[in-house]
Amino acid sequence: MSTSCSGALRAATTKALLLLVVAVFVVSLSRPFPCAAAARDSLLRGASIAVEDHATDVLLSPDGTFGCGFYVVSPTVFTFSVWFARAADRAVVWSANRGRPVHSKRSRLKLNGRRRALVLTDYDGEVVWNSTVSANATATATAARARLHDSGNLAVEDASGNVLWQSFDHPTDTLLPTQRIAAGEAMVSSDKLLAAGFYSFRFSDYAMLSLVYDNHEMSSIYWPNPYYSYWQNSRKIYNFTREAFFDASGHFSSSDNATFDASDLAKNVAVRRRLTLDTDGNLRLYSLDEVTGTWSVSWMAFSNPCIIHGVCGANAVCLYSPAPVCVCAPGYARAEPSDWSRGCRPTFNSSDDGGRPRAMKMVPLPHTDFWGFDINSSENLSLDECSTRCMSEPSCVVFQYKQGKGECYPKSLMFNGRTFPGLPGTAYLKVPADLDMLEIHIHQWQADSDGHGIAAIQEDIVGCGGMSSPEFLLNVSNASSSKSNQGKSIWFYFYGFLTAFFVIEVFVIAFGCWLFSNKGVFKPCQVSALDEGYRMVTNHFRTYSYAELQKGTRKFQSEIGRGGSGVVYKGVLDDERTVAVKVLQDVKQSEDVFQAELSVIGRIYHMNLVRMWGFCLEGIHRILVYEYIENGSLAKVLFQGRNSGMFLGWKQRFNIALGVAKGLAYLHNECLEWIIHCDMKPENILLDEDMEPKITDFGLSKLLNRDGSGPDMSRIRGTRGYMAPEWVSSLPITEKVDVYSYGVVLLELVKGMRISDWVLDGKEGLEADVRSVVKMVVSKLESNMESWVADLMDDRLHGEFNHLQARLLMQLAVSCLEEDKNKRPTMKYIVQMLISAEDEAHAFT
Incomplete structure (x- = not known):
């Protein structure tokens, strides 16, 4: 009997435990937010939310639909936002001051009782946003709480529940x-x-x-x-x-x-x-x-994304087939290879070398229109009369002509170009008569020798498994009034061809989707034309195959540089872009970490930073693809210029100092991932064809926290001679290490030689350390004598430099090289000082 009772007891206990486990599991699944236990629906006066607690400290609407708190944009960037807590992608519906996110350390949101109720502060205590109480509120109104309602409205209320401010109003x-x-x-x-x-x-x-x-x-x-x-x-x-x-x-x-x-x-x-x-x-x-x-x-x-303005930028045409594909107008090339919103720029000049206007011709683009910017408009004009008007008007770059009423629309700007079958009218583009457009380039409108429009179109419909349909050419002839019968015949075949093509295309897509669906062989897929516009505009960063880069670099033979992180090769890709291909060495990050860091670097864009086009991640290969910078490094031009024949005048040197400062200030303060370069030196400053500086290798060091307390800091080091004292002293690493290195670069930029080659106290061959050089420069500056010029300036300048600017660069260099990092200026301050002195520039070469 006791055995039976004990067995029954064990069975009952087991069943109770199973029920408890199931109940806990069900409850956990029903939670709208992973940290619902720590969530609350309101923030009381005097309370705050810290960014470090973003995963656990959130406001949650009573029914659990909406969440509010610090939203993770990237590992070091946050916004204070409201989002759908029940949605898989946590769709954000409101954010405070979207243009000014905050850092992942020490940022905080606090509710005060004063008129500026909710106050959002960054890592350094700077107020980046506040919810100013409505002017309609009484003067004595005091914020008692901030509450997130079931509607998704974040409201600041007084003790009686009256709304003083709400996100629904913003x-x-x-x-x-x-x-x-x-x-x-x-x-x-x-x-x-x-x-x-x-x-x-x-x-x-x-x-x-x-x-x-x-x-x-x-x-x-x-x-x-x-x-x-x-x-x-x-x-x-x-x-x-x-x-x-x-x-x-x-x-x-x-x-x-x-x-x-x-x-x-x-x-x-x-x-x-x-x-x-x-x-x-x-x-x-x-x-x-x-x-x-x-x-x-x-x-x-819109079901047709090409109707949306700005999808392809100026001087470009959006082809709907049915996914949007951007192409440049004939005689134009992409202004920014990775960003169609920047449009296209002309590859020709309207005047010859002598300044005389070039002979022009009109290239027809059937079923094409450019929105607005009409110089004038007229009806009842012949095609020749409309063409003559555009030819005689210097500002006319294109005109649209519609048969029937003879509508003529000369335009001064090609914006929001679009083309698809059935769109009435033909656009006639004005280009030089001798412009050679016989060669067909994918993604580019062309014209044959008879002036007939030929469009080379590459289908960009995302099929199942990422496959795309093959390229095809569409030959469209211009039907003039004198050849109406021929034109009707041509358009008959043209529309017949399009109809047949689209029927085949729909069949292929339908079959492909079935093949890759659950009913077919592979995973389900979706072909969504409405997503293509977004993908087209935002895809700024691509993955290259190892075979593609091996071919472009001729099996990595054209070496143009090497350093501690890898070897750089010159290459030419299939799209005829010249690139710099960097093969990284000793990369220990996992594939996920590597891709995550590169996705951040790929989003960074500044005129004084080298642009990264993409990467290769195959097997053991870790390769970066950068834009190619023509004149190489500042080290090559500055230190080897005596033998290479290249020489930097004062105006160029000052512009380099300013450009590098702007690039570093952007990395430190403006881009969403506050980045410390950690290896700032002349070798990592490249000069383009206009001698404009561009910083490279800024993403190869670890993306750091602002206090420099990252766990991997011990493995990051700079270059001897440019390293700040913090590296040796094991102090926290901040952006001030870049400021120190910039100070060394300034001294070398002015002197035209490395600090290690400077002559101190009349002794040559002495490897001078930075402290000795700084001491000497300070003594020269404090002497207030002009003799310091001859000692500190590059003798190749022969005295042709701006004295006020030279003195400023020396003073900034000294302040950058302070041993105490807190005494060093910020790069933002340096930029301001240099810009204020830029007006003093003279035309020195």
């Missing part, structure tokens, strides 16, 4: 149900790092709700259809309400009569939704599947 790129957008407010697109983009959703000057592209140089409305009048767009203008919102059912309405509905309207009013102005400029309404945590698009403004 939209970023997303609108939530019941949140309103009013006059003076705007949704602004975000990039991958949550910074503000070029697209906005707001009421225009005519009080019409619009999508606007603005890159700070040009601005244009692209929704509603700018070709239509307001009544054709079913809108009302000059409405005084100027308010728009959408409800939980998915219905959007605006005071100007703009309205649209979600495809799942009213099917389930409990569906969580968001209206987001995405990076590619498309406005989309999303619905959340709370079971899977994924988003689906239930409405979007």
Whole structure:
């Protein structure tokens, strides 16, 4: 009996434990946020949230839908944001001061009782954002708490629950149900790092709700259809309400009569939704599947991304086939190989070497249009009359002509070019008559000798498994009025060809997707044209194969430099770009860490930093691909210039000092990943064809915390002669190590030789240390005598330099070389000082 009872007891205990485990598992799955136990829905007055506790200290809405706290943009960059806690991708719906993120150490959000209630501070205590209490609040209103509501609204309230400030009044790129957008407010697109983009959703000057592209140089409305009048767009203008919102059912309405509905309207009013102005400029309404945590698009403004302004930049054309592909107009080349939004630049001059205008011709681009910027417009003109107008107007670069009414639109700028079958009219581009366009380049419009337009198009539709369809050529002839029958025949075959091609293409894509779907052989895939615009614009960084780089460098034979981190080779890629290929040595990071660090470097762009195009990561190979800089390193030009025939004048040297300072200031203060170079020296400063400096190898040292307390700091070292005392003293490493190295570079830049080669006290061949040189320079500067010039300046300058600028460089060098890092200036301060002295520049060479 006792045995039976004990067995039953064990069985009951086992069952209870199993039930307990299951209950704990179910509860853990139902938690909307991994740290819900530590979450709260409000922040009381005097309380704060530290960035170090971002994983555990969050505000959570009562129903668990929304979270609020420090959001991880990258390992060292955070924003204070509100996001969907139940979504798999934690879609951010609001952020405080998107253009100014904070660091991963010592940043904090605190709630004060004063008018500036929520206060966000960076690592150094600098206030980067605050929620100023509304002017409508009473003078005695005191913030009692900040609360995150179930609607996603973050509100600062007084003790009675009255709202003093709310995030709903300050939209970023997303609108939530019941949140309103009013006059003076705007949704602004975000990039991958949550910074503000070029697209906005707001009421225009005519009080019409619009999508606007603005890159700070040009601005244009692209929704509603700018070709239509307001009544054709079913809108009302000059409405005084100027308010728009959408409800939980998915219905959007605006005071100007703009309205649209979600495809799942009213099917389930409990569906969580968001209206987001995405990076590619498309406005989309999303619905959340709370079971899977994924988003689906239930409405979007554009099914054809080429209609969105700015996708391909100026002097470029967007081809819709049906994925958007950017191409340069004939005679133009990409301004930035990795960024189509920068458009294309002309490869020709409008005048010859003598300054005389060149003979021009018109190249037809059928079914092509460029938005706006019309010099004038006319009707009832023949094609020849329209062409003559453009030819006689120097500012005309292209004109669009529409048959029928004889509509003629000469334009001074080619912006938002687009082409697809059925688009009315032909664009005629003005180019030099002798411009050779016989050679076909992929991604570039060309013309044959008869002036007929030929488009070389490379399909860029992402198929299953990342495959793309083959390249094809499309030969389009210009149909003039004198050859109408021939033109009709040509267009008949043209449209027949397109129809057949698209039918085949749809069949191939459908078959491919089935093949790679769960019903087929491989994994599921999606072909989404609406994602292509985003991918096209944001893909600035690519992976190269080892075979591709081996071919481009002729099996790594053209060595142009080597250092402690690896060997650099010159190469020419398949797209005819000349690049510098760096084969890294002794890389111990794992593949994931290596890729993570490179993804950060690939996002960095500054005119005084060498641009990285991509990398190779195959097997044991770790290779970086950089832009090729023509004149090599500053060390080569400055120290070997006596034998190479190259010489830097004073103006060039001062510009190099300023450019390097700007590059380092950007790394230290402005880019989202605060980077310390750790090996600043003339060998790592390259000079382009205009002798503009570009810093290289800035990403090869470990991406550091600002206090220099990273665990891997012991393995990072600079170069002897340029290393700050902190390296030897085992003190925390900060950006001030770069300031020290910059000081050494300044001295060598002025003197024209390495410090180790300087002559001190009349003794030659003495390897001078930095402290001895600094002591000597200080004594010269304090003497206030002009004799210091002859001793400290490069004798090759023959006295042709700006004395005030030379003295400033010496003073800055001395301050940079302080042993106490706290006494050294910041690179930001150095840039300011150099810019203030730049006006003193004279035309020295």
